[in-house]
Amino acid sequence: MASNSRQEPWLLENGNVKSLSKEMRHGRTAHNMSSSSLRKKSDLTLVSRVPYACLRQLLANLQEVILGTKLFVLFPAIPLAILADSYAFGRPWVFALSLFGLVPLAERVSFLTEQIAYYTGPTVGGLLNATCGNATELIIAILALKDRKISVVKYSLLGSVLSNLLLVLGTSLFCGGIANLSKEQKYDRRQADVNSLLLLLALLCHLLPMLFRYSGESDALNSAESALQLSRASSIVMLIAYAAYIVFQLWTHRQLFEAQEESEEDGDAVEETAVIGFWSGFTWLVGMTLIIALLSEYVVATIEDASDSWGLSVSFLSIILLPIVGNAAEHAGAVIFAFKNKLDITLGVALGSAAQIAMFVVPLCVVVAWIMGIKMDLDFNILETCSLALSIIATAFTLQDGTSHYIKGLVLLLCYIVIGACFFVSKTPFNQANIINSGIKMTTEAAFRA
Secondary structure (H helix, E strand, O other): OHHHHOOOHHHOOOOOOOEOOHHHHHOOOHHHHHHHOOEOOOOOOOHHHOOOHHHHHHHHHHHHHOOOEOOHHHOOHHHHHHHHHHOOOOHHHHHHHHHHHHHHHHHHHHHHHHHHHHHHOHHHHHHHHHHHOOHHHHHHHHHHHHOOOHHHHHHHHHHHHHHHHHHHHHHHHHHHHHHOOOOOEEOOHHHHHHHHHHHHHHHHHHHHHHHHOOOOOOOHHHHHHHHHHHHHHHHHHHHHHHHHHHHHHHHHOHHHHOOOOOOHHHOOOOOOEOOOOHHHHHHHHHHHHHHHHHHHHHHHHHHHHHHHHHOOOHHHHHHHHHHHHHOHHHHHHHHHHHHOOOHHHHHHHHHHHHHHHHHHHHHHHHHHHHHOOOOOOOOOOHHHHHHHHHHHHHHHHHOOOOEEOHHHHHHHHHHHHHHHHHHHHOOOOOOHHHHHHOHHHHHHHHHHHO
16 A cells, blocks of 8 residues: 555656666666665555645655655754754754754755656766765855855865765775675775775865975965965866766766665565655755755854864864764765675765865865955865875775775774874864965065065
């Protein structure tokens, strides 16, 4: 009865149930596969008995979108965060509740993009996923830029890359190795090589602006201005490279990025169908994006108060806490597939997300800041840049032979713990990055006074 109710024409606006063709199924990305591990099937038996079509469709959509995830218990954090902000309950509480509210929203955005892909086809669906895959990080970064909190932008994006490369990948390889001690875990090196190459290009674009400060130039004004101009030029190059990567992933070499299908040992394959209509999915996607923007604004506005209240530096909250909580759903999915010995999906989540942030979100923020008249460069300071460099190098060495065992994951996890401890004890002032990025203006004023 439940299965029949899922095929009722009232469930979809156009009256047709859209199934997932073989081409579309092969076009699913690792992000979609990872998030699907946290979804649960909805029993629409009771909803199908509602006599009114509009109410029936609304209830069906609510059940699929809100209750169709194992993380639905975290949805109450959203209204609680809004109430806490409205009634000035406590800004650290607003920060914490907003973070918890972002967890199910990020997973639901992935679900909705997949639902829309049933109607638009795998290519447009892939482009949509490439744009919305890290929507939470992008929205937080843009809102922080609006408030001129450049340090939050840099720290949060750096933390997302570090957590994907070390925490997510490390936990996945460690848990997968322990769960599959009797099996040799293998994966396709070709996808890992492409992502590692992109990360090395991103590292080069971060290193050169930082090295301008140590190049021996005595003129601080010229050095800062040169670093800023180089950062903007490098950002454009990175965006061009990311566009080429999307063409490579979705058209010319799609087979390298095809997510592994469920085990053929499961017997009869269950045909996958869309559970909501196109316009319903689009409306829900817009609505949840707006809620993510609201909660992200709360996070940006209250992070300093949370730092003061909890005795933790803003750098630690931005680099360690924000990425862990904000991407918890995606991270959990990657670990689950590692348990199932599906490392290609795990690598697609960890490396793909890291490459997307490094090659798309970071340079896009530099360009957006340029448009807004804000001087944001790619100089993330020596401690942060060295942490990024060592993380990329450690990950590249880990993935060089196409096989995995638990000790590789353990080493990556330990690297993340050491980096986390470094930023925990670091008491870098919140406005250090802003001071560095405003050095051009200060030096210019000093030159005029002289």
